[in-house]
Amino acid sequence: MAKKVVIAGAGLGGLSTALRLAYAGYEVEMLEQHERAGGRLNILQKDGFTFDIGPSFFSMSYEFKELFDSIGEPMPFELNELNPLYTVNIEGRDKVYRIFKDLEKLAQEFSAIEPDFERKAEKYLKRAGEVFHDTEYRIVKKNFNGMLPFLLSMATVPKKHLPKMFRSFWAELERHFESEDVKIIFSLVAFFLGATPFNTPSVYNLLNYTELKHDGYWNVKGGMYKIAEGIISMLEKKGVKIHCNTRVVSVQEQGGKMVSVTDQNGKVWNADLFVINADAASFRGKFLNRSGFTEKKLDKMDWTLAPFTIYLGVKGKMDGIAHHNYFLGNNFRQYADTIFRSTVAPDKPYYYVNVASKSNPECAPEGCENLFILCPVPDRRVKPDWHDADKLADDIIQDLGKRVGFDIQANTISRTIYTPLEWEQMFSLYRGSGLGLAHGMNQIGAFRPANKDEKLNNVYYVGASTHPGTGLPIVVIGSKLITEKITHEHPAV
Numbered sequence: 195m196a197k198k199v200v201i202a203g204a205g206l207g208g209l210s211t212a213l214r215l216a217y218a219g220y221e222v223e224m225l226e227q228h229e230r231a232g233g234r235l236n237i238l239q240k241d242g243f244t245f246d247i248g249p250s251f252f253s254m255s256y257e258f259k260e261l262f263d264s265i266g267e268p269m270p271f272e273l274n275e276l277n278p279l280y281t282v283n284i285e286g287r288d289k290v291y292r293i294f295k296d297l298e299k300l301a302q303e304f305s306a307i308e309p310d311f312e313r314k315a316e317k318y319l320k321r322a323g324e325v326f327h328d329t330e331y332r333i334v335k336k337n338f339n340g341m342l343p344f345l346l347s348m349a350t351v352p353k354k355h356l357p358k359m360f361r362s363f364w365a366e367l368e369r370h371f372e373s374e375d376v377k378i379i380f381s382l383v384a385f386f387l388g389a390t391p392f393n394t395p396s397v398y399n400l401l402n403y404t405e406l407k408h409d410g411y412w413n414v415k416g417g418m419y420k421i422a423e424g425i426i427s428m429l430e431k432k433g434v435k436i437h438c439n440t441r442v443v444s445v446q447e448q449g450g451k452m453v454s455v456t457d458q459n460g461k462v463w464n465a466d467l468f469v470i471n472a473d474a475a476s477f478r479g480k481f482l483n484r485s486g487f488t489e490k491k492l493d494k495m496d497w498t499l500a501p502f503t504i505y506l507g508v509k510g511k512m513d514g515i516a517h518h519n520y521f522l523g524n525n526f527r528q529y530a531d532t533i534f535r536s537t538v539a540p541d542k543p544y545y546y547v548n549v550a551s552k553s554n555p556e557c558a559p560e561g562c563e564n565l566f567i568l569c570p571v572p573d574r575r576v577k578p579d580w581h582d583a584d585k586l587a588d589d590i591i592q593d594l595g596k597r598v599g600f601d602i603q604a605n606t607i608s609r610t611i612y613t614p615l616e617w618e619q620m621f622s623l624y625r626g627s628g629l630g631l632a633h634g635m636n637q638i639g640a641f642r643p644a645n646k647d648e649k650l651n652n653v654y655y656v657g658a659s660t661h662p663g664t665g666l667p668i669v670v671i672g673s674k675l676i677t678e679k680i681t682h683e684h685p686a687v
């Protein structure tokens with residue numbers, strides 16, 4: 195008889211693991227606390243609009259191809275390459291920068307501020323690309339069974355990259371570019387890692403390589419949730435049941451193994467193997483009482499920023515804005531220095547806006563736009579209370595309206611706000627942190643909560659806070675890594 199696997203959590207990490215395991219012959223069942231599978235990759239349907247609530251684009255699209263190739267099935271959704279990748283609107287500048295993957299075109303955008311941009315960028319990205327390719331298989335796409343194998347693997351990374359561990363992301367940019375705006379734009383990716391460009395090591399310049407040279411950015415025709423829908427319908431065909439509104443509230447262990455988990459209604463779910471897609475750090479503390487993951491210790495770890503998100507249905511077409519846009523103020527360094535620590539909502543917020551209806555008209559009624567606004571804010575360790583949510587939303591909407599020349603407030607027909615509190619409650623995100631544990635050098639590889647449990651031989655973890663880390667393609671890689679471990683250590687039959 196096939197081994198039974200229960201997966202706690204149906205985010206992308208859980209779903210892609212379920213797919214691989216079901217096709218490898220395991221009997222798989224999924225438990226999801228939210229009303230709909232997908233985790234952070236989810237939707238909100240309201241007032242005739244359909245909003246993707248979280249991720250809006252991704253790099254390394256080939257990881258999705260790998261997922262479906264590995265099970266011999268066609269990809270159940272259509273990828274769409276972003277061009278331009280995004281726009282950047284910096285307060286006080288007389289132009290909005292369009293960021294192209296084509297460096298010749300990008301050089302034209304920057305011609306007035308960064309002479310000889312293309313040559314400089316080629317040089318900068320060549321080095322960043324070397325780091326990417328020298329760590330891809332040695333670190334990111336590799337399973338580690340402990341600290342020693344990880345350190346040995348690290349030791350195989352060419353020594354020429356060593357100075358990049360000690361230099362900041364920003365310092366590396368300063369070695370290549372003069373324009374403050376170019377440096378600001380290139381350093382935006384650092385915030386995804388849970389740090390600022392001023393305190394992130396420059397090895398992470400590799401993210402600029404992934405966006406500008408390697409694979410660019412992609413989204414999905416018909417909306418990002420098509421990814422989850424596509425996987426869910428394939429799972430249904432394989433007989434995998436996803437039980438939504440089912441929250442794991444306790445786990446039962448016996449003889450070095452997990453034997454069952456219990457949901458909020460007292461129902462007990464037995465299995466041979468368990469995959470935890472809930473946060474790999476806080477799950478260990480909350481459900482397994484591990485001393486390394488007490489609330490006190492979790493609070494001392496580095497977490498990524500929390501999302502403050504606004505979903506707006508707007509009457510009328512907004513010509514002054516593209517599909518993916520960043521809106522920044524004119525105090526970048528000061529903003530970066532305070533954003534992780536500030537106990538109050540930002541005064542002049544920096545934010546990202548996605549107008550999904552620009553490329554997916556079906557997500558908004560005729561003649562309307564669908565706006566997703568994301569303002570990264572401190573997590574709930576720093577700012578626990580969000581009674582001022584409406585004021586922050588009003589400030590952002592007013593600022594945005596001014597900058598794109600459209601009266602958004604007067605034309606809003608649907609408005610929803612998720613503060614870090616809602617994000618925490620919906621998906622059990624620790625203190626509302628949006629992308630999970632940060633990716634400083636002390637929280638990667640074997641320093642990150644492992645993808646196999648330290649004590650229970652039949653428990654594995656997948657998702658943002660375990661190895662290799664956060665972001666859609668990265669959790670898909672994570673599902674490949676634990677599938678390798680599971681099929682090797684506990685064959686399906």
Ligand SMILES: Cc1cc2nc3c(=O)[nH]c(=O)nc-3n(C[C@H](O)[C@H](O)[C@H](O)COP(=O)(O)OP(=O)(O)OC[C@H]3O[C@@H](n4cnc5c(N)ncnc54)[C@H](O)[C@@H]3O)c2cc1C
Nearest residue numbers: 203205206207227233234249250251442472657658665666
């Ligand atoms: C606002 C926002 C924007 C983002 N934008 C991007 C982007 O543009 N591109 C990108 O690549 N990434 C983006 N990300 C990050 C990306 O969404 C995540 O890295 C990825 O979705 C994580 O997937 P996961 O499977 O690890 O976790 P999750 O999606 O959180 O899935 C975990 C699941 O486990 C469930 N769960 C937790 N505890 C329990 C329990 N006790 N019992 C049962 N179920 C439980 C949760 O409800 C959840 O559904 C964004 C994230 C946010 C929040």
